[in-house]
Amino acid sequence: MMVEELSDKKCLKIVIAGDGATGKTTISKRLNGTFRSDEELSMTTGLDFHTLEITEKDGKAVIWDLAGQEQFRSFQDTFFNEADIVILVYSVEWFPSYMNIDSWLSMIDRDNIFKIYLIANKIDIENRAINSDEAQEYAKSRGLHYYELSALTGEGLDEFDQDLLITARKMTNRVKDEEIESHQCIFNDEYIDLFEDTNFESKHCNECKEKNL
Template identity: 35%
Template sequence: MGHSYLFKFILCGDTGVGKSSIFLRFAEDRFHFIHEVTIQGDLRSKVVDVDGKMTKLQVWDTAGQEQFRSMARNYFRSAVGVLVVYDVTRRESFQSIDAWVADVVEQSTARQNTPIIIIANKIDCVSQRVVTQEEGQRYASSKGYLYAEISARTRENVNESFVELARRVYERMASGLLSPDSEGSGIRLTDGLDASGSDGCSC
């Protein structure tokens, strides 16, 4: 499947919030109940349709543990879109969002122009939920971030969240805030290469 652009996206957030489950569900439409801890980073790609524009999303899953956090920061530098994930059953993961965003803004080449979406994961765990949808939406709105409620287990809103973030990248490209011509921008023109990864780009 041909595509014209490649965008580099980053998944970040505390350990155990379901980043790897979201990653696997998006890239391969699979779900594993048990995941090995991500120590450095994992990469998968997928071509999606963003309002008629076929776009390859190169997604990096990063480590959430404090001892690996310096490694995770290395992946932020050329990110053109960031998904900050928290677990709706763990309030401390919600309270960590500011710290993750601060890392992203500090390290990202695009700085304040990097689109961010706050991901509330595990909404299928209704009886264990402690962070309400209203809290999550209010936080994201106050910061100017996108917001999505998803379940990696049931696949609810997973693909839609990635597509919406890609849509925001296109909007910022159209307004001149982001450019594929900038070094380390996390955006590449791919000239219609297929989805096999043959462009060899890690942005």
């Protein structure tokens, strides 16, 4: 499910990032209730948007689901502009995705982020490449909020989901309306393919900068 039309509503900006094939889109769909076990998801080759309901009173958030491929890294830091919450994802079966978390962190202006999560996905797989204790120590040393889950089976998801919603509610309650205005949900039902849209970097990223997104 892409983001619904929210042009006149305020929302929080949540960015989910990490290497390709780590399960970011499945996590996003789990969070906004659109996951289907019979749906085959292809790797994101662009920028996808998922609407997350906070509460009827507190409004909505939009999850920016970033492609994780190396060829897009040169301008991906643009997408972290004005983010409120960041979710970094790695796969417990794929060591490089864990090692690259530092690279993703380097794109983020941490002074302006309310909370950063580190998610260890695919814990349903028996042979782990990354030890849980090691990952928790790493998260602690970087000031990241760590959760382990399986986006496929849903194991461990509820605890993370609750934490994320509580965090989003705290943000909507503490930020003044005029500050949230800069995060107006300007996107319609849209998926941007970075392979097909060759003018994306010059066209859309400049729009993001102008709108402080």
